[in-house]
Amino acid sequence: MGGGAGTVRTTTLSERLGANRFEIDEEESHIVVDQELCRTTGTGKAIIAVCPAGVYTERDNEIVVDYAACLECGTCLVVAAPGALTWRYPRGGFGVNFREG
Amino acid sequence: MTTQGGEPDFDVIVVGAGPAGSVTAYRLAQQGLSVVLIERGDAPGAMNLSGGILYGRVLDTVFPGFADEAPVERQITRHVTTFLTPDSAVSLDYRSDRLSEPLDAVTVLRAKFDPWLAGKAEGAGVFLMPGVRVDSVLTETGPDGRPTVVGVQAGDDQPRARVVVAADGVNSFLARGVGLRGKDPTNHLAVGVKAVVKLPRSVIEDRFGLTGNQGAAHAIVGDCTLGIGGGFLYTNTDSLSLGVVLRLDDLVRSGRMAVEVFEHFLEHPGLAPYLHDVKIREYGSHLVAEGGYDMVGALAMNGMVLVGEAAGLTINSGLTVRRMDLAIGSAIAAADAVAKAIGTGDVTEAGLAGYRRRLEESFVMQDMRTYARAPKFLERSGMYRAYGELATDLFHDMFALDGIPRKHLLAVARGAFKRSPVSVRQLMSDGWAGVRAL
Numbered sequence: 001m002g003g004g005a006g007t008v009r010t011t012t013l014s015e016r017l018g019a020n021r022f023e024i025d026e027e028e029s030h031i032v033v034d035q036e037l038c039r040t041t042g043t044g045k046a047i048i049a050v051c052p053a054g055v056y057t058e059r060d061n062e063i064v065v066d067y068a069a070c071l072e073c074g075t076c077l078v079v080a081a082p083g084a085l086t087w088r089y090p091r092g093g094f095g096v097n098f099r100e101g
Numbered sequence: 102m103t104t105q106g107g108e109p110d111f112d113v114i115v116v117g118a119g120p121a122g123s124v125t126a127y128r129l130a131q132q133g134l135s136v137v138l139i140e141r142g143d144a145p146g147a148m149n150l151s152g153g154i155l156y157g158r159v160l161d162t163v164f165p166g167f168a169d170e171a172p173v174e175r176q177i178t179r180h181v182t183t184f185l186t187p188d189s190a191v192s193l194d195y196r197s198d199r200l201s202e203p204l205d206a207v208t209v210l211r212a213k214f215d216p217w218l219a220g221k222a223e224g225a226g227v228f229l230m231p232g233v234r235v236d237s238v239l240t241e242t243g244p245d246g247r248p249t250v251v252g253v254q255a256g257d258d259q260p261r262a263r264v265v266v267a268a269d270g271v272n273s274f275l276a277r278g279v280g281l282r283g284k285d286p287t288n289h290l291a292v293g294v295k296a297v298v299k300l301p302r303s304v305i306e307d308r309f310g311l312t313g314n315q316g317a318a319h320a321i322v323g324d325c326t327l328g329i330g331g332g333f334l335y336t337n338t339d340s341l342s343l344g345v346v347l348r349l350d351d352l353v354r355s356g357r358m359a360v361e362v363f364e365h366f367l368e369h370p371g372l373a374p375y376l377h378d379v380k381i382r383e384y385g386s387h388l389v390a391e392g393g394y395d396m397v398g399a400l401a402m403n404g405m406v407l408v409g410e411a412a413g414l415t416i417n418s419g420l421t422v423r424r425m426d427l428a429i430g431s432a433i434a435a436a437d438a439v440a441k442a443i444g445t446g447d448v449t450e451a452g453l454a455g456y457r458r459r460l461e462e463s464f465v466m467q468d469m470r471t472y473a474r475a476p477k478f479l480e481r482s483g484m485y486r487a488y489g490e491l492a493t494d495l496f497h498d499m500f501a502l503d504g505i506p507r508k509h510l511l512a513v514a515r516g517a518f519k520r521s522p523v524s525v526r527q528l529m530s531d532g533w534a535g536v537r538a539l
Contacts, residue, residue: 011296011364011367011381013360015381016296016381016384017384019381019382019383019384020383020384020385023143046353048358049352049353049356049357049358049359050292050349050352050353050358050359051359051360052292052294052359052360052363052386053384053386054360071384071385071386072148073292073293073385073386073387073388074271074272074388075290075292075349075359075386075388077272078284078285078287078290078349078388079287079349079353088274089141089148089234089272089274090234091234092141092143092232092233092234092255092256093141093142093143093231093232095148096148096385097142097143097147097148098146098147098148098149098150098211098212098383098385099212099383100210100211100212100213100297100340100382100383101146101149101150101151101210101211101212101213101214101215101383101385
């Protein structure tokens with residue numbers, strides 16, 4: 001379209017996340033998954049699909065959580081089956097710190 | 102948690118320094134009450150994100166002429182609605198000076214705008230406490246035998262107040278903790294995925310046809326989001342806010358990943374004229390509760406009220422999502438009702454009932470009711486894909502001279518309909534439903 005205009009240079013998810021400022025809480029994760037419930041309820045697949053930050057990946061039939069990349073939207077929590085996911089906000093000051101918003 | 106006894110440390114604790122919290126705190130302090138505004142971020146706005154459009158009329162009633170003083174980006178004077186297919190676009194382009202005088206919509210970046218608003222509250226005497234996460238509310242058994250909120254738990258601290266205002270956003274753990282809100286169904290929820298990209302000011306003005314502090318808001322539906330939800334592209338002073346809003350039930354059903362849909366949007370050739378050579382500045386996401394009027398439940402209990410998104414106040418009209426103006430409207434209603442309740446010494450649910458009444462009388466609930474059918478209308482899937490194809494097909498037949506003898510417009514339209522899955526009957530039915538819902 002537009003006389004062969006090219007597409008925008010692709011950014012990868014990690015490049016986009018890399019542009020953000022995060023204050024990582026090294027002591028505690030604000031996300032905990034119940035592996036068994038994630039498998040049996042389909043929660044694992046759902047949270048992998050909806051998370052815009054790619055926090056959740058699957059490795060060896062287990063959900064791996066990269067909580068440091070969390071954008072704190074809470075979308076995973078609303079698609080999770082009861083008990084499959086514990087998600088709260090990081091402690092005060094920690095987590096993503098928007099400079100734009 | 103249940104505690105007993107103790108005098109309140111403040112008249113009011115407001116949790117969350119977004120527009121809802123800061124305006125509530127500001128108005129309460131103005132009426133002489135002692136107010137603490139507790140914010141999880143190290144600074145107000147650090148945890149906050151929105152698509153970027155603030156309908157400013159209501160804030161202008163609180164701070165007249167705010168747009169001249171506050172760090173707003175651009176005044177929206179041009180609204181473009183685009184139906185996109187893989188290789189074509191049909192746009193409706195509305196531009197008017199009437200959109201800037203009186204002020205209508207401005208773009209904002211929350212990490213810059215929210216500190217200004219919180220600063221206004223501080224200036225009125227509000228005690229701002231940043232970097233503190235409120236974990237839950239403290240309750241005691243009230244005189245009516247029901248739970249009464251008497252303060253909050255924040256780490257090891259338990260500040261107490263006559264009234265707690267939960268302005269803690271769409272996920273409102275405070276409202277959920279006391280059962281004021283349950284779990285929302287996924288057809289009431291959407292995820293917004295957004296990027297802010299840098300572009301020189303003059304380039305923005307050239308590409309979007311703007312001068313001075315004029316701004317453009319593009320709403321985009323169709324192929325750019327693979328038919329799931331819609332996209333937006335807004336101009337800031339020297340950056341663009343762009344992204345997608347995807348309804349969770351549609352997203353899960355599609356088998357796509359949110360990241361994948363966002364990247365498809367970013368790379369869509371239809372957007373390339375606006376987005377080439379941009380530099381990524383920030384990436385974020387936000388949960389959008391778009392259940393409309395049906396989603397607003399109880400707004401008060403003994404000692405506590407909900408404002409803004411925590412109260413479920415969001416309108417998705419299909420082309421724009423409104424949150425901040427409703428948040429500010431609810432803040433005005435809540436602050437005035439809370440001040441009155443404290444004045445009379447009755448902060449029970451009954452004493453705080455004036456909040457609901459004021460809200461119902463204001464534009465907030467009137468608009469929520471006006472758009473009550475919008476969520477159902479937007480479930481009619483034709484909106485986002487088939488209509489774009491129909492429209493681009495129609496315009497192609499009108500404008501492309503391919504050697505085949507021309508037909509009258511009516512015949513062209515009939516042909517386009519024949520090729521489209523959309524029937525004239527369905528178009529009229531959707532059109533009628535749309536007129537009634539929006």
